[in-house]
Amino acid sequence: MSRAQGASAVKxxxxxxxxxxxxxxxxxxGHIRTPYYVxxxxxxxxxxxxxxxxxxxxxxGRYQGEKRALYRVRFLQTQIWPDYTGPRQDTLxxxxxxxxxxxxxxxx
Amino acid sequence: MKGYHDMGxxxxxxxxxxxxxxxxxxxxxxxxxxxxxxxxxxxxxENRRSLESLGANVYLNSTYAERRIMAAANNLxxxxxxxxxxxxxxxxxxxxxxxxxx
Amino acid sequence: MSDHHDHHDHDQDHAHPPGYxxxxxxxxxxxxxxxxxxxxxxxELLIEKGIFTAEEVRAGIEEMxxxxxxxxARVVARAWADPEFKQELLANPGRACESLGxxxxxxxxxxxxxxxxxxxxxxxxxxxxxxxxxxxGMPPTxxxxxxxxxxxxxxxxxxxKEFGLELPDDVTVRVHDSNADLRYLVLPLRPEGTTDMTxxxxxxxxxxxxLVGVAVPRKPGxx
Numbered sequence: 001m002s003r004a005q006g007a008s009a010v011k012x013x014x015x016x017x018x019x020x021x022x023x024x025x026x027x028x029x030g031h032i033r034t035p036y037y038v039x040x041x042x043x044x045x046x047x048x049x050x051x052x053x054x055x056x057x058x059x060x061g062r063y064q065g066e067k068r069a070l071y072r073v074r075f076l077q078t079q080i081w082p083d084y085t086g087p088r089q090d091t092l093x094x095x096x097x098x099x100x101x102x103x104x105x106x107x108x
Numbered sequence: 109m110k111g112y113h114d115m116g117x118x119x120x121x122x123x124x125x126x127x128x129x130x131x132x133x134x135x136x137x138x139x140x141x142x143x144x145x146x147x148x149x150x151x152x153x154e155n156r157r158s159l160e161s162l163g164a165n166v167y168l169n170s171t172y173a174e175r176r177i178m179a180a181a182n183n184l185x186x187x188x189x190x191x192x193x194x195x196x197x198x199x200x201x202x203x204x205x206x207x208x209x210x
Numbered sequence: 211m212s213d214h215h216d217h218h219d220h221d222q223d224h225a226h227p228p229g230y231x232x233x234x235x236x237x238x239x240x241x242x243x244x245x246x247x248x249x250x251x252x253x254e255l256l257i258e259k260g261i262f263t264a265e266e267v268r269a270g271i272e273e274m275x276x277x278x279x280x281x282x283a284r285v286v287a288r289a290w291a292d293p294e295f296k297q298e299l300l301a302n303p304g305r306a307c308e309s310l311g312x313x314x315x316x317x318x319x320x321x322x323x324x325x326x327x328x329x330x331x332x333x334x335x336x337x338x339x340x341x342x343x344x345x346x347g348m349p350p351t352x353x354x355x356x357x358x359x360x361x362x363x364x365x366x367x368x369x370x371k372e373f374g375l376e377l378p379d380d381v382t383v384r385v386h387d388s389n390a391d392l393r394y395l396v397l398p399l400r401p402e403g404t405t406d407m408t409x410x411x412x413x414x415x416x417x418x419x420x421l422v423g424v425a426v427p428r429k430p431g432x433x
Contacts, residue, residue, distance in 0.1 A: 027109060029109075031153060031156060031157040031160060032111075032114075033337065033389050033390055034389075035114055035116045035336055035337060035363075035387060035389060036110040036111075036114045036116070037116045037117040037336075037363065037364075049319075049390070049392065050319070052390065052391050055153040055156075055390070055391075058151050058152075058153035058154065059153040059154055059156065059157035060154075060157070061154060061187075063151065070390055070391075077366075077385075080117075080363075080364075081117065081364050084364070084365075085365075085367075086365075086366070086367050086379075086383060087379045087380075087382070087383075089382045090366070090367075090382055090383045090384070090385075091382065091383075091384045091385070092363055092384070092385045092386075092387065093384060093385070093386045093387070094386075094387045094389055095387075095388075095389055095390035095392060097390075113337055113338065114336070114337060115336060115356060115359050115360045116334075116336030116337075116359065116360065116363040116364070116387060117336075117360065117363055117364045118360040119360065119361075120356060120357040120360040120361050121357055122357065122372060123352050123355060123357045123358050123361070123369065123372050123373075124351065124352055124355065124357075125352050125372060125373055125424075126351075126352075127350055127351070128350070128351040130348060132271075133246050133249050135271045135274060135275075135348075136249060136253060136267060136271065137249055138270075138271075138274060138348070139266075139267045139268075139270030139271045139274065140249070140252065140253055140256070140262075140267065140270075142270055142274075143261070143262045143266060143267065143270060144256075144261070145317070147261055147262070149261070151317070152317055152391075156337070156338055159338065168356065170245065172339060172351075172354040173245070174243070174245035177245050177248050177249045177252065178245060178248060180252065181248055181252050184252065184256075189256075189259070189261070190252070190255050190256070190259070194255055195251060195252070195255065198251040198254060198255050199247055199248070199251045201251075202247045202250050202251050202254075203247065206242055206247075
């Protein structure tokens with residue numbers, strides 16, 4: 001499933017489907033594709049999507065950086081929005097890059 | 109600080125669900141952007157970043173196509189494909205043409 | 211938000227025959243706003259510099275106009291009719307669509323999310339307006355609107371209601387914020403009473419709105 005690698009050694013995705021992960025609660029300038037509304041929240045890895053060039057670097061014309069692991073992370077709506085009125089099992093999936101995630105248990 | 113483009117979850121009014129056909133100029137904007145990408149002049153995230161740098165007032169008060177062409181123009185200047193001087197001169201020319209119309 | 215549309219508007223899903231192309235609308239000169247002057251200026255400069263030609267712009271528009279939601283509808287109809295294709299579509303969406311002649315932009319990747327009796331998917335791009343153009347053509351104005359981008363992640367059921375779709379509580383609504391390089395297509399649930407339909411007839415049930423997730427295919431014989 002992973003795409004062609006760069007010159008570095010074969011990488012493995014850090015997370016697997018089912019892993020509980022937390023999105024880093026980080027504020028930074030620049031072009032960030034992690035939506036603000038999920039930062040700091042815990043979700044579950046739904047799948048590893050693949051390796052992609054980092055949009056944060058591409059945005060500034062730097063096309064040659066190392067590819068980063070991208071995951072689809074699933075969140076419960078009731079855990080994102082305090083006023084969510086729909087059923088408790090409604091979910092929201094967002095694609096999050098590995099460098100925006102940490103283990104929800106240990107914080108590694 | 110949250111970017112003004114990063115708007116998921118913000119309150120908003122009703123959605124205009126009607127279909128609106130794109131105007132010809134709006135299609136030209138899209139065609140131009142596709143060609144610029146094909147020429148390797150800007151990648152998608154450069155276009156996105158440029159959109160995110162338009163300023164809240166412009167971003168939130170312009171249509172999609174308006175934002176796209178303004179962001180593209182900024183990118184072209186940034187990359188040195190066109191100069192401000194060239195663009196200003198051409199804009200003046202366009203304005204002059206319009207005034208000459210009956 | 212300003213709205214400079216100088217062309218005819220439509221109500222909802224109006225009845226045009228399949229394959230109907232709206233004629234290119236001439237631009238009205240009395241609304242030559244700054245962004246429109248900018249488009250003219252940028253285009254002419256880039257043509258003068260040999261970045262592209264006027265013909266290439268025209269051809270680009272023709273190509274965009276040639277991509278319509280009928281593409282996505284055909285993919286869905288094939289998936290409904292052919293279980294092997296459906297499997298391939300879910301496992302390798304890009305490749306499956308290519309086998310039908312629909313090629314994704316090389317910078318993006320297609321994802322297909324399947325509606326089931328228990329799960330209804332709806333797509334939004336909160337950060338911009340990412341959309342599977344190869345399969346659906348140009349995104350509708352509502353998809354690009356600030357209101358859709360703001361509200362769909364937070365109150366999807368209220369948004370769907372505005373499109374005329376109400377789902378019971380025992381159906382999970384799953385929102386996909388298409389924020390990376392993936393473009394999403396919803397594979398709607400095949401309606402009842404369609405077992406004898408041809409693929410072309412099946413495709414006729416699948417509207418653009420079904421493929422984004424704000425509608426479901428109508429049952430044959432219903433309005």
